[in-house]
Amino acid sequence: MGLDELINTLKKNEQQQIDDIWQAAKNEAESIRTQVAEAIAAITKNHADQLASACQKSMRAIFSETEVKTREKKLFAYQALDQALRNAALKQLTALRKHNYEKIFATLVRELPERQWEKIIVNPADVELAAKFFNANRIRQDPAVSGGLVALTANDRIIVDNTFKKRLERKWFHILPQLIVEIEKRYESSGIAENTE
Numbered sequence: 345m346g347l348d349e350l351i352n353t354l355k356k357n358e359q360q361q362i363d364d365i366w367q368a369a370k371n372e373a374e375s376i377r378t379q380v381a382e383a384i385a386a387i388t389k390n391h392a393d394q395l396a397s398a399c400q401k402s403m404r405a406i407f408s409e410t411e412v413k414t415r416e417k418k419l420f421a422y423q424a425l426d427q428a429l430r431n432a433a434l435k436q437l438t439a440l441r442k443h444n445y446e447k448i449f450a451t452l453v454r455e456l457p458e459r460q461w462e463k464i465i466v467n468p469a470d471v472e473l474a475a476k477f478f479n480a481n482r483i484r485q486d487p488a489v490s491g492g493l494v495a496l497t498a499n500d501r502i503i504v505d506n507t508f509k510k511r512l513e514r515k516w517f518h519i520l521p522q523l524i525v526e527i528e529k530r531y532e533s534s535g536i537a538e539n540t541e
Contacts, residue, residue: 373504422524429523437490437508445491446473452492452506453477459502465494 348464382540440448444529461482466474468485474493492507512519 425524425527426520429520433512433516433519434490434509437512440508441469442490449473449492450477455506456495458503459495459497462498463496463497463500465489465496467491 350514419539461478464474464478465484465486466483467489468487468488470487470491471480471483490508492509492511494507495504496502
């Protein structure tokens with residue numbers, strides 16, 4: 345083996361070693377690229393899952409808050425409706441005096457328990473009517489009484505309020521839901537509900 349052959353062999357071996365080193369570096373770089381891509385994909389998926397979970401949590405919170413606010417607004421609307429309907433009903437109580445009022449008054453008197461009533465409070469227009477059932481000296485006038493009467497025993501120990509207003513108050517929680525159902529039916533059938541959506 346001559347010197348030239350030895351130099352060529354060394355160059356070939358050197359080239360082979362260089363090629364082997366480059367191939368190993370390329371393989372290592374490809375392996376690292378694959379690992380980095382997998383790591384990035386895992387991190388991206390993890391962040392996407394966290395973001396989706398956070399979005400769902402935020403959406404649930406928003407929907408819950410919206411539902412609470414909607415309920416509050418509806419409650420305030422019903423409270424306002426309750427007050428408006430109650431005021432309208434109170435204004436109509438005097439109209440009840442126009443139809444068979446003497447008979448109604450007599451019924452209200454009969455509903456009183458047997459007692460020695462010391463004071464009878466009625467509307468000023470009912471003084472004569474009340475005198476048919478009670479001693480005139482015990483009758484007091486109060487324009488706030490729209491109809492009916494309030495009966496009191498000595499020292500106001502027992503008070504029976506059998507006025508139109510008190511009877512309305514006692515029945516209001518039965519009347520109001522029926523009124524609201526009727527109003528909601530009219531509201532829905534009028535098409536206003538569809539126009540506001």
